[in-house]
Amino acid sequence: MANDTSIAWTDYTINAGRGCTKVSPGCDYCYSERDDQRWGNTFTTIRPRPKAFADMFALSRKVARERPGDTARVFLNSMTDTFHPAYSADYTAELMTVMALTPNLTYQVLTKRHARLRAFLTNVDWLRARMSNVASTYARQRPDLDDITRHVYDLPYPLSNVHFGVSAESQEYAHRRIPKLLAAPAGRRFVSIEPMLGPVDLETFGWLGGECGECQSGTVGFDEGTCLACSGAGRRPGLDWVILGGESGFGTGYRPVELEWMRDVVAQCREAGVAVFVKQLGTAQARRLGLRDFKGEGMSEWPADLDDLRVREFPVPVTLHAPSTPQLTK
Structure with missing residues (x-):
């Protein structure tokens, strides 16, 4: 089922699987692993x-009933990794299809x-064909969905209600992961720098986007008047959202985040006009500051000298061609 959540940057979580394997230092104190151990799972x-x-359809109906005309954010697969190789491409394509069929939900993957x-x-032809087949199956099983499913193949791609992000706990993993994200079609792209284990420079490498110099210089080809570098958006593809957070959990050993690392990323985002969300200070900082909240998430407890970190912004709902000056919603 869809679960209410304490994660500050989303409204609900839904998990289409459980379990994972660790791939980098940010996984060391994985909360999903702790939960599995608690329940005796491997x-x-x-x-x-x-x-x-079915949970995704049920939540879509609930939101339509309780918040007509509105949307809800859903952190999809908070307890696993959607792109873990153990999940088949067909399974992930079905997940994408159901996301397409529930457009009043904004999925965060x-x-x-x-x-x-x-x-x-980027395997667009296969993915769209597979989604069309899956949608046809749903239409036969669920006549009430027919008005949506028959249009799935013609939906704009990428899906406007699906935001894709990567975790980047340090500069090393930012270099590994962010360029691959920016090279993939997505309605919105974001990075979660949590747990933040070191300073991260997003601006120098152009990951926060910017004006499309190719459009202005004419150094790249044009297809019927559309720039091949930015698809006519006037801006290079870049991150639309940045989440920051310190490592948290019970017990000891949690690695501290330096507040100056956070301040630096907030300043980079401010300069670029990119939405930034400071989620929590982490357990080590919470203890140093004497906070009641062991995650350091409750901003009302923070001392006055952290006012510059009290920032929780969301990216504007998707338009596939972003405006030249990004707007922020709080």
Whole structure:
């Protein structure tokens, strides 16, 4: 089922599977692993959960009933990785299809498998054909969905209600993952720098986007008047959203985030006009500051000298061709 959540940057979580395997230092204190251990499950055994597809439809109906004309954010697969190789391409394509069929939900899909994300999302012809077949099956089973399913093949791609992101706990993993994300088609792209284990420079490498110099210089080809570098958007593809957070959990050993690292990324985002969300200070900083909230998430507890970090912005709902000056919603 869809679950209410304490994760500040989303409204609900839905998991179409459980389990994962660790791939980088940001995985060391994985909360999903702790949860599996609590219930006696083997964390490294990947367990698909097809019932999640029905949960997605049910949540879509609930939001339509309770918040007509509005949307809700859904962190999809908070307890696993959508692009883990144990999930077949067909399974992930069905997940994409159900996301397409529930357009009043904004899905947030976060991965550490950057290479598989790019390979999957750039295989456009196969993916759209597979989504069309899956949608046809749903239409036969669910006549109430027919008005949507018959249009799935013609939906703009990438899906406007699906935001893809990568985790980048340090500069090393930012270099590995962010370029692959930016090379993949996505309605919105974001990075989660949580746990933040070191300073991260996003601006120098152009990952926050910017004006499309190719358009202005004429150094790249044009297809019927559309720039091949930015698809006519006037801006280079870049991150639309940045999440920051310190490492948290019970017990000891949690690695501290330096507040200056956070301040630097907030300043980079401010300069580029990119939405930024400071989620939490982490357990080590919370203890240093004497906060009651062990995650350091409750901003009302923060001392006055952290006012510059009290920032929680969201990217504007998707328009596939972003305006030249990004707007922010809080």
